[in-house]
Amino acid sequence: MKVTVTSSGLNELAATLESAADDAVDEGRKVVSKGALNIKKDARRFASGIAHAPAYPYSIGYDTKASGTTVSAEIGPDKDKRQGALGNILEYGTVNNAPFAHLGPALDAEGPRFVAALEKLAVDLLEG
DSSP: OOOOOOOOOOOHHHHHHHHHHHHHHHHHHHHHHHHHHHHHHHHHHHTOOOOOTTGGGGGEEEEEEEETTEEEEEEEEOSTTTGGGGGHHHHHHOOSSOOOHHHHHHHHHHHHHHHHHHHHHHHHHHOO
């Protein structure tokens, strides 16, 4: 028994994938940046009102970078800013202080939105 498979539209598919690849990093950076901004805002909100660290929330920021096909963000307190060095102590606690989780919960809250945004980006890139 012999089976014949015929395909058509491969040139169009290749062009669509090539176009999507060309835009993926730039558009991906927008999604990562928005997610990082959301995490920063939530972490600042969660950390607001700590009596002994009133300036700490303002030390929380983020940076994004793209390298090749990888886009990443680093979110957290800047140790060079006022009370920024308290980040690990507040998030994880010490033997004398209970943790005041704010970065982890902010990341957890953003996770589903971030995945949905990446899924939408993939669809948008492939649909042109």
